[in-house]
Amino acid sequence: MRDEIMKLALQTAATVVIGLLAFGLLLFLPAWTFNYWRAWVFIVVFALSTNIPALYLALKNPAALRRRMHAGPGAESRMVQKIIITIAFLSLPGVMVFSAFDYRFGWSPVPDAISIVGDALVAIGLVLSMVVVIQNEYAAANVTVETGQQVISTGFYGVVRHPMYSFVLILMVGIPLALGSWWGLLVLVPGVIVLAFRIHDEEQLLMQELTGYSDYTHRVHYRLLPYVW
Template identity: 55%
Template sequence: MKIVLQLLASTIGGILFMGVLLFLPAGTFDYWQAWVFIAVFIVGTMLPTVYLAVKLPDALQRRMKSGPWSETRLAQRLIMIGLILTVIAVGVVSALDHRFGWSTVPTAVVVIGNVLVLCGLGLAELVVIQNNYAAATITVEKDQPVVSTGLYGVVRHPMYVGAMIMMVGMPLALGSYWGLLTMIPGVLVYVARITDEEKALRQELDGYQEYTEKVHYRLVPGVW
C-alpha cells in the first residue's frame, strides 16, 4: 500500500511540475506539443514502473530514492542539482520558443521527438531490469555484483545513454530547435556525474576496475 501511495504522489507531483514548467513560460494552455509530451512521458514512465512494482519491487524502491539530498557524495548532490536545472532549462527554453515563435518545427519532427523520449525512457527501464541495483543515487550495497552482460556489455553506463536520448527528444517533442542548445551543459553535467560515479565504484565495488578493462566505453562505443 505504501509503495502505491508513493507512486500516486510521484505521478501527481510529476504532472504538476511538468505543467508549471511548460505552460507558465509558454503563457498559454494552447500548446498541443506540451500536452502530447506530458502524456507520452506519463505512459513511458508509468507502464515500466507498474512492471517493476509487480516483478522487481526492490529495484523500484532503489529507483524511487532520488534527488540531490539522497546522494551521499557532495559532488553528486551538486551534479544532481545541475541535472535538475538542465531539465528546467529544456522545458523553459522550449516553452519560450513556442511563445515567441523562434522555431518552426514540423509535426513529423515532433513525433520523432516523442519517439526518442519513449525510447530513452524504455532503455533506462530495460537497464533496471538487467541490473536490479541500478539505483537513482550513487550507492554500493553489500554483495552487489558487477553486471557486465546485456547493455552493460556494450557501454558502462547504458542508463545515461537512455537519459541523453530523452534529452535530445524532449525539445523536439516540444516543438523547439533552440531547446537543443541545453544539451551542451547537459552533456557536461552527465560527464561530471559519470566521472565521479566511476571514481566511487572503483573504490567501493569489487570487480569494477576489471569490468572497465573489459568494457572500454562509457556512453558511446568508439568515442567515450
C-alpha cells in the same frame, strides 16, 4: 509484502500527480496557452513511458523501483554528486521552460514530424532506462555501492558501462524536439557536461568499492556512447 507493494504504489501515484502538475506549470505557463499540442502529447508520452514500466517493477521487483525513486541531492552521500545532481535536476526543467518560450515566440520552429520523432526519443529513453533497472536491480538513481552488489556485464552493460545515462541522453535530446524547439538542444550542453562529470566521479567510487569493476572496464571500453566515449 502486499502492504509494501500498496505503499509503493501510493507513493508512485503521488509522484505521478505531482509530476503532472509540475509539467503543466513548466510548459503551459511559459507558452501562455493550453493550445500547445506538443506539450499535451509530450506529457502523455512521458507519463505512459514512466508509469507502465514502474508498475511492472512495483509488481516484479519493488526493491529496484524503490532505488530508482530514491533520487535527488539529498539521496547523494558525496558532496560532488550533490552539486552535480542539483545542476542536472535544474537542467531538464530549464530545457522544458526554454522550449515552451521558444514555441510561444517562434524563435526556432520545429516541423510537426520532428516533434513526433522527439516524442519517440523520449519514450525510447524512458522505457529503456527502466529496462536497464530490470537488467541490473542495483541501478540506483544515486551514486552508491550496496552490500552484495555485483558487476553486471550482460545486456546493455555489455555495450557501454553506463547504459542508464546513455538512455537519459536520448531523453534529453528528445525533449526540446518534442516541445518544438531547436534552440533547446543548445540549452542541453551544460547538462551533458554535468553528466560526463557525474560518470567520471561515479567510476572513481566503483573502482574503489565494487569488486571486479576494474576488470570490467577493460572488457567494456566505452562509458556512454560506443566508439565515442
